[in-house]
Amino acid sequence: MSLALIALGGDASTLEHVARNVLPDAMAQTAMLLAGVAVLVSVVGVGTAWLVTAYRFPGRGALAMALILPLAMPAYIVAYVYVEILEPLGPVQGGLRALFGWRSRADYWFPEIRSLPGAVLVLGFVLYPYVYMTAxxxxxxxSANLxxxxxxxxxRPWELFRAVALPLARPALALGLSLALLETLNDIGASxxxxxxxxxxSIYTTWVNRNSLEGxxxxxxxxxxxxxxxxxxxRRARGARGFTASVKRPRQATPLALSGGAGFAAALACALPVVVGFAIPxxxxxxxxxxxxLRKGVPAEFWHALGLTLAYAAAATCLVLVLGAVVAAAVRMVRGRKVAALARVASLGYAMPGTVLAVGLxxxxxxxxxxxxxxxRAMTGVSPGLILTGSGAAVVVAYTVRFLGIAAGGIESGMSRISTHMDDAARTLGRRPGEILRLIHLPLARPALASAALLVFVDAMKxxxxxxxxxxxxxxxxxTAVYAQAARGVFEDGALAALAIVLAGLAPVLLMLRLSAPGGQRGPAEPAEAFALEDPSGLAPR
Incomplete structure (x- = not known):
């Protein structure tokens, strides 16, 4: 409603300028970027997932886990890194000039990283794990029987993949692809x-550079x-399709062994996304x-930025956990379509790009x-200034709106593993809903709470x-410190801050690796890979 009121508040000249000079190019660029990323993440995510599940080849176990690592890399940091590496004065082109005796760019052709194809490659190799994990x-x-x-x-192997495996995995692929596209739409730094x-x-430049909030x-x-x-x-891609497995753990098909050149090619195909999306950056x-x-020491600005980042992320995490527990408890205790619909609405913030949230809030x-x-001022005679927007509370509110779906979905999933008989027994003993939540649900759902807190905290930092x-x-x-350093052309000075973000991002990735490892913490009769199907966006049906 806020967006609509602000948009309608602009004069006719603003709307005409936006419609004529901004939207056509922005829509075309966005559509091409989304299409390119969709193709790349689908090919890389589905292809690598099929290789590590259907075949045995050298390094398969390590690569199956390592393929998740690019999730720890924010796309804007990867973009800054590859511009440093591939720009005309970077090490790659400098090495080529030294090797072949070229004197300037006029002597050779080299693909431009600052371009739409460059953005597709960067975002695709960072976001493919969304498709890889669900696939x-x-x-x-x-089932091995199929x-x-x-x-x-x-x-044959290709017919087996195309006619049997891929159609069965279609609901999960639609979910993973939609998450990758929403992250692409949210990106501002890399683009x-x-x-x-x-x-x-365009939203950012229209607001900040042209000072037009209405535009x-x-x-x-x-x-x-x-x-x-x-x-x-x-929704259309999934339709009414779902995936139903036996109550017992299904027998998995035996992977086919690949040796020689085929095994090396499969290992190389799985290693390439990890190298491009994680290892090199x-x-x-x-x-x-x-x-x-070592040369300059740790700058004071880094400690200030780190402290502010931790404060914002910690405040948002606490608030999100409280609200997420309320939403999850409401869905469990108050059965009905209205409550389920309201819970879904509360989780839609994850689908909202950060720039849209900022303008609307x-x-x-x-x-x-x-x-x-x-x-x-009326009570004390003192003007306090801007309390919310001036103190950073606005940032915490935006984080809460955007990441509530992660906590609500994770906590609801954890509570779903608690038998409803416990609730019935507590009610017969006279316990109220609040007491049941505090004494039974939250203690038993502590692993889900911890995982949700970790995911929200890290996403808020990034x-x-x-x-x-x-x-x-x-x-x-x-x-924002990394963004500012890159905008000034000295991304190297922000490398320490970027590394801190990546190290924080590794925490949930390592948690996923531990859960997917043999013997990881999981429910009875559940394969470890089922944890990859948790839907933090609230997009999939419960």
């Missing part, structure tokens, strides 16, 4: 740095329509962070700020668009 989970639990019957009927003028970048809101309304289309396509970050720290928060300031637009002046977090 691998479904491929792993598919696979073996197809083999006995003469199905802007690589010269792709998406809707997100930014008009673009944000269009972006909401794009989000709705992605969600509709995800991580190596450069470690090198730059260590070299600059600004007016309500400013209204509350002004009301508080007027009340305090969040750039909403932080960039709602933070107080001169209050940089680690993400």
């Amino acid at each position: 691998r989970a479904l491929f792993s639990v598919q 696979i073996e019957v197809a083999r006995t009927l003469g199905a 802007e740095y690589l010269g792709v003028r998406t809707l997100t970048v 930014a809101a008009q673009i944000a309304c269009v972006m909401l329509a794009v989000v709705a289309v992605i969600l509709w396509l995800e 991580a190596a450069l970050l470690v090198r730059e962070a260590v070299s600059r720290t 600004l007016t309500p928060l400013a209204t509350v700020d002004n009301a508080l300031a007027n009340a305090i 969040e750039l668009p909403a932080t960039l637009l709602l933070r107080p002046l001169n209050a940089d977090t680690l993400a």
Whole structure:
């Protein structure tokens, strides 16, 4: 409602300028970026998932886990790294000139990283794990009977994949692809740095550079329509399809052994995404962070940004956990379609790009700020200034809205493993719903609470668009500090902050690796890969 009111508040000239000069190019760039990322994450995610589940080859076990690692890398950091490596003055082109005796760019051709294809490659190799995890989970639990019957009927490996495995995994693939596209739509750092003028970048430049909040809101309304289309396509792709397995753990098909050249090719195909999406960026970050720290020490700005980042993330995590527990408890204790529908609405924030949230939250928060300031001034005679937007509370509110779906979905999943007989027994003993939640649900769902807290905390540390637009002046977090250094052309000075973000991002990835390892913590009769099907966005049906 706030976005609509702000957008309608603009004059006709603003709307005409946006419709004629901004939206056509931004829509075209966004559509091409989404299409390119969709193709790349589907090919890489599905292909690698099928290789590690259907075949045995050298290094298969390690690669199956390592393929998740790019999730720890924010896309904007990977974009900054590859520009440093592939720009004309970078090591790659410098080495080529030295090797072949070229003197300038006029002597040779080299692909431009600051381009739409460059953005597709960067975002694709960072976001493919969303598809990989859901595809691998479904491929792993598919019954061996289906696979073996197809083999006995003469199905070749490609026919087996295309006609049996892929159709069965379609619901999970639609979910993973939609999550990757929503993250692409939310991205601002990589797209802007690589010269792709998406809707997100247009919202930021219209608001900050052109000082037109109304124009930014008009673009944000269009972006909401794009989000709705992605969600509709995800629903349409899944349709009424679901995946049902036996109550008992299904017998998995025996992977086929690949040796010689075929085994080496499979290992190389699985290793390439890990190297491009994680290993190379991580190596450069470690090198730059260590070299600059040894030469100049740790700058005071880093500690200030780290403290502010931890404070924002911790405050948002506490608030999100409380609200997530309330939502999950309401779904469990108050049965009915209305409560389920409200819980789904509460989880939709994850689908909202950070720039859209920032524009939409600004007016309500400013209204509350002004009301508080007027009340305090009337009572004390002292003007307190901007309380919410000036203290960083606006950033915490944006984090809460955006990441509530992660906590609510995770806690609800954890509570679903608690027998309802415990609730009935507690009620017969006279316990009220609040006491049941405090004494039974929360203690038994503690692992789910811890996992949700970790995911929310790390995502809040990495969040750039909403932080960039709602933070107080001169209050940089680690993400905005890295963004500012890259914008000034000295990304190396922000390498330590970028490395801190990546190290924080490794925590939930390591948790997923531990859960997917043999003997990891999981429920009875559940394959470890089922944990990859948890839907933090609230997009999938419970």
